[in-house]
Structures are given as structure tokens and as C-alpha cells.
Amino acid sequence: MTTPRLTISHLSKSFDGRQVVNDVSLSVMPGQVTCLLGPSGCGKSTTLRAVAGVERPDSGEIHVDGVMVCDQTTMIPPEDRSIGLMFQDFALFPHLDVAANVAFGLKGRKADMRGQVENLLKRVGMLRHIDRYPHELSGGEQQRVALARALAPKPKVMLMDEPFSGLDDRLRDDIRDETLEVLKDAGAAVLLVTHEPAEAMRMADEIALMRAGRIVQRGAPYNIYNTPVDLKAAQFFSDINVIKGTVEGALTETPFGQFLAPGVPDGTQVDICIRPQHLKIDFDRGGRGPLPTPADGTPARGVVKRARFMGSESLVEFVMDFDGSTLKTQVPSVFLPKPGTPLWLMIRRDRCFVFPAGGA
Numbered sequence: 223m224t225t226p227r228l229t230i231s232h233l234s235k236s237f238d239g240r241q242v243v244n245d246v247s248l249s250v251m252p253g254q255v256t257c258l259l260g261p262s263g264c265g266k267s268t269t270l271r272a273v274a275g276v277e278r279p280d281s282g283e284i285h286v287d288g289v290m291v292c293d294q295t296t297m298i299p300p301e302d303r304s305i306g307l308m309f310q311d312f313a314l315f316p317h318l319d320v321a322a323n324v325a326f327g328l329k330g331r332k333a334d335m336r337g338q339v340e341n342l343l344k345r346v347g348m349l350r351h352i353d354r355y356p357h358e359l360s361g362g363e364q365q366r367v368a369l370a371r372a373l374a375p376k377p378k379v380m381l382m383d384e385p386f387s388g389l390d391d392r393l394r395d396d397i398r399d400e401t402l403e404v405l406k407d408a409g410a411a412v413l414l415v416t417h418e419p420a421e422a423m424r425m426a427d428e429i430a431l432m433r434a435g436r437i438v439q440r441g442a443p444y445n446i447y448n449t450p451v452d453l454k455a456a457q458f459f460s461d462i463n464v465i466k467g468t469v470e471g472a473l474t475e476t477p478f479g480q481f482l483a484p485g486v487p488d489g490t491q492v493d494i495c496i497r498p499q500h501l502k503i504d505f506d507r508g509g510r511g512p513l514p515t516p517a518d519g520t521p522a523r524g525v526v527k528r529a530r531f532m533g534s535e536s537l538v539e540f541v542m543d544f545d546g547s548t549l550k551t552q553v554p555s556v557f558l559p560k561p562g563t564p565l566w567l568m569i570r571r572d573r574c575f576v577f578p579a580g581g582a
């Protein structure tokens with residue numbers, strides 16, 4: 223069996239009596255990208271800093287390639303952990319040219335180094351800028367050089383803390399993809415911290431969703447998005463519509479029909495949650511909607527409150543007849559009905575999450 227490149231076991235850390243990392247465990251295999259994803263202040267960077275060796279945890283163990291680098295009694299210094307770092311504010315040395323910046327992490331004879339530096343810069347598409355200084359490069363180019371510098375000592379683990387947040391949107395997507403390719407090629411295990419779900423979805427093989435110091439869910443992006451553990455986990459990735467219900471006989475009756483709630487005791491209040499893109503819209507036929515179907519349940523009528531065009535999709539908000547609540551829908555392409563238009567909504571049952579009420 224392959225040894226994980228990075229293993230974090232039961233890591234905890236408090237500051238001033240407040241626990242900011244609480245029993246965090248995870249492992250990352252060679253060539254795998256794991257994203258620590260969560261809101262600001264949830265403990266992502268503290269976890270990363272503990273792995274880097276710049277923060278001493280209160281308890282827990284960290285192994286790099288099977289070697290213990292940190293426990294209650296051991297604290298291997300950062301430079302001996304075989305770890306590469308790429309942080310948003312981890313700037314290049316301004317007084318060194320690109321070649322010298324990349325060579326900084328290399329050991330050996332100067333003559334041998336030149337070849338290695340050229341190879342690294344070729345990999346990140348920056349060879350032609352080898353003699354430039356950082357101030358002569360764009361933000362994206364500087365990030366590419368920073369990546370080459372971080373990869374120079376062939377780290378077993380690459381730690382990245384919001385490395386792309388200083389770049390503008392379009393450039394960021396390109397750099398993310400290129401960086402991913404280079405990292406996969408290098409076979410390093412990558413632990414990437416981000417508070418942006420889109421970044422995690424784009425980069426990660428596995429997402430570890432953090433909240434208040436704990437990992438609340440781990441899994442492939444598809445699974446995290448489609449089977450969230452609770453309402454907050456669902457809401458982290460998109461707007462969520464919530465329809466209230468009460469369970470009777472393992473079923474919840476709503477204006478959209480019945481929903482299964484197996485194993486939930488009678489009388490329990492539940493939230494039936496659905497992402498805006500999973501509501502279906504149909505036309506009003508003289509005060510009637512489409513016929514119910516097993517997949518989409520019963521239609522419920524609403525009146526358009528607002529419709530906005532977002533480029534690749536349209537967002538339409540409805541005020542629902544049954545209780546005056548607002549539901550949001552997202553439709554591909556252009557669909558901009560006038561405010562006041564009555565329309566019918568249906569809910570795709572296979573895309574619903576049912577959670578106990580009051581989860582967010």
C-alpha cells in the first residue's frame with residue numbers, strides 16, 4: 223500500500239484559551255490535491271502553519287512520507303520537513319532576478335544549478351523571463367516563478383494558502399489549471415487552503431470542509447456538493463431554497479408534494495433544501511400548472527418578483543402563493559419573465575436534501 227505523503231492525526235490548537243483547530247485528521251496521497259475549505263477564521267491557516275512547522279500544535283501528530291515531523295515532544299524545523307510553501311503574500315525576493323529566486327531553494331554547484339533552474343522555469347512557462355526582476359513581471363508571472371521556486375527542492379508536500387487570491391479572475395483560472403498540471407506532474411501531495419468553493423471545486427481531488435476548527439465533511443467535490451452533511455455545508459456552495467415541513471409516518475407533506483424522511487420520528491420539523499438550478503419552471507395554464515409526476519412531484523404556483531441575466535444563466539425569484547416565501551431559481555441562458563408573471567415551480571426530488579430544521 224502506498225504511504226500517504228502527508229498524515230495529520232488529531233491535531234488541536236488553542237489561542238488564549240480558544241480552540242481554533244479541533245481534532246483535525248486527514249491524509250494526502252502523492253499527486254493528490256486536498257483543499258481545506260471553510261469560512262474565514264475556521265482554522266484552515268493554523269492547520270497549514272502547523273504542518274509547515276511555524277506553529278506548534280497543542281496536541282496531535284504530523285507525518286511527512288511516513289516520517290514523524292511533529293508530536294508532543296518532536297518539532298522538526300520547517301526547512302527539514304521536505305515541504306514547499308506557496309502563500310499569497312510569500313513574495314519573491316525583489317533584489318534577485320528570476321533565476322536567483324528559483325535557485326534560492328537549491329543546493330549544489332552553481333553550474334549544475336543553472337540547468338535545474340532552466341528546467342523548472344520551462345515547466346512553468348517562464349524560461350524566457352529568466353533574467354528579469356520581479357518588478358518587471360505581472361502578478362501571474364510572479365506566481366509562476368514562485369511555483370518554480372517552491373518546487374525547486376522537490377518537496378514531498380506542497381502547502382498553499384490562498385495562493386491565487388491576488389490575481390484577477392480570468393488570469394486566476396488559467397494559473398490554477400497550469401499550477402495543477404505542474405503539481406500533479408511533480409507528484410507532490412498538495413494541501414491547499416481556500417475560502418472559495420469554486421477554487422476548491424476546480425482544484426481538489428478531495429475537499430475537507432472546515433467549520434469552527436473541525437472538519438465537518440471530507441470527500442470528492444462531486445460528493446460534497448451533492449450529498450452535503452447539513453444545511454450549512456449545502457449553503458457554502460450555493461444559495462439554497464428551504465421548504466419547511468413536519469414528518470408524519472416517514473413522510474413530509476408540502477405544497478410540492480410528499481417527501482420521504484425515513485427514520486425521522488413523527489412530529490420532527492424538517493428543512494427540505496434544494497439548489498436554485500434544481501427547481502423546474504413551467505407555464506401557467508389559466509390558473510393551473512402541469513400535472514404532477516413521480517420525479518418532480520406536485521407543482522406550486524408563484525409570482526415572479528425579479529429576474530436577472532447573469533451571462534451564462536438567469537436568476538429568477540418567485541413569491542410563492544402558499545406562504546408568501548421567496549424561492550430562487552437559476553435557469554441556463556436567457557429567461558427573463560416580467561415581474562408579476564404567474565408561473566409554476568416543481569422540485570426535482572433526486573436533488574433535494576432533507577435535514578432536521580434549524581440547522582443554519
Ligand SMILES: Nc1ncnc2c1ncn2[C@@H]1O[C@H](COP(=O)(O)OP(=O)(O)OP(=O)(O)O)[C@@H](O)[C@H]1O
Nearest residue numbers: 237238242260261262263264265266267268269417
Ligand atoms: N497567533 C495567533 N494568536 C491568536 N489568535 C490567532 C493566532 N492565529 C490565528 N488566530 C485566530 O485563530 C482563528 C483561526 O485563524 P486561521 O488563520 O487559522 O483561520 P482561517 O480559516 O485560515 O481564516 P482566513 O481564511 O481568514 O485566513 C482566528 O479567529 C484567528 O484570529
